[in-house]
Amino acid sequence: MSETPSSSKVIGIAGTFTVDPLALHLKKELGKNDPSFAVAPYNQITQLSFNPEQILDAPTDLLIVLWRLEDIGFEELDSFIDTIKRLRENYKGTLIVSTPPYPSTSEFDVHDLSQAASGQIAYAQALIRFTEEVKKINSVNLLNLAGLIENFGSANAHDIRKWYLYKQPYSEKFWKVIAEQMARLISAQTIPAKKCIVLDADNTLWGGIIGEDGVGGIELGQDFPGSAFYDFQKHLLHLRAQGIFLALASKNNPEDVQEVFDTHDTMVLKRGSISAWQVHWNSKVDSLKTIAAELNIGLDALVFVDDNPKEIAEVTERLPEVTCLMVPEEIAELPDLLRNTGLFDIPNMTEEDKKRADMMLAETKRKSEGQTMSEEDFIKSLELKIEVFEAQEQHLGRITQLINKTNQFNVTTIRRNADEVKALHENSDIVLLGMNISDRFGEYGLVGVVILEKADEKIWNIDSLMMSCRVLGRGAETSMLFMTGQVAAAKGAQTLCGTYIPTPKNKLVENLYKDHNFKSENDGWEIDIKDLPAPPDYVDVSLTMKEGGD
């Protein structure tokens, strides 16, 4: 419905206190994107939840709600949660709501000895209750205001003068902190997050040089500086658990590095944590290119970490798309290197993200086995299983993600936000199809999406068709098109149409329709559904349509 160009976003801000300073600070942070702002009148969240557009006095793309327990009263927490639920129902754009900070009122004075326990407990319970309830609501992003205040220091964050004069609790310095965090949250909605960290080994994962110091001589463990490397590895493992790939680009003898991974007893990262190995004496530029190709991701999805300024300089110069981070001179700061960078911010992380790193490991296994037998025998041995199904509510998050990040195997590259996808899901003239793939090495998960739209009684049109590149070349695309045809036929269609919209990245699918017997018609492609090529017989394909459908 709303076709607002992303270049000129309108951001709404509302709060239980005066929130106007955020607009000024956010304008500085988001500078080049030049958003405009609509600030709701002070403390009108309830009214806002019933009619956001009227209270904001403008249509907005994104709404930020800041609030505090001391403003609403602890006893009103449940009704405030209901307000947020109502706001989510009535507001169409992206919604960001803060977590409640520790109250600044005298009953909660941290210096009051008699209150130490009861105040903390009341606050902690309220924080947990609010956070849990809000996480249950679909598509509400949380801004950790409580954590920001704790990190910045409550005394520095507050400015009591401004509170009494303007009902505005925070210092300008702290508004800047909120704005920075906010800007990260906002850009995480639009800028693709990094997908892989490429690590040097010596003086990056451990202190010292393995080729010279040996497994017993490198620094890694409980004592500083080994403890800094240890903590850095722990943070890397944490990122991996969130779906970020880890890869190695090290100039070393492969056996030396493998020995550390296999035998050093305080290595946090294991061989299985690393999705791509490039350990040899060739250039790191080549290693990075190989890693990107092996993991099927763009160079712009890589973050490269090295302690050698020459390597950093060479990569910066020759592969400008790669984000380079140098190991800090002060090694105590290494564990924090990747924190607060915003590089890995993913809004509403899905289960698929968490599984992705494990799936990639299985992919490496698939590849290494593939080298020893013929390709055809290999594909047959995969026991590929493809399930095409009409999407349910629970799939919409992942589908939205694919719609917005699939670049290469994507025929039209039409991007849509969560609300637009939800609207498609509810439209009876549109069928939203998902595709799950698994094989004997594991599950890829939901990796393909088709948006099928009724053109007239006999003709259905493929509005969008996309697939993760990892699953190509094994009959997945043929299966997906075939099943799409079956769904259209079940709805009464005889003809299936599609279009190809070229982008700099989707040349891969230029001939998709042609290769599947579609005929060129006007500026698109069409086919009699009967003529669609059948999936290869080594694939186990199934189709699930909604029960009670027409």
Added chain:
Amino acid sequence: MSDKLIDLFASILDIDPAGLNDESSPDTVEQWDSLAAMHLVAAIEEEFDIRLSTKEIMKMSSIGLARATLKDKGIEL
């Protein structure tokens, strides 16, 4: 001749500095509402690296009075 304080007020109030003088106050400048007053205080504190008391803030009900307050704090404009 440009005046640093007038220019600062003009940029926060988003009006032409030529329309402002030391007599300008919330009563004579439409844009100078309570919200603008809040932004003005933040801008003055940042620009001159000072901290104003609530008493001083409440006294600054014209550009001239703001200038006097700053002078008391050792900032000559």
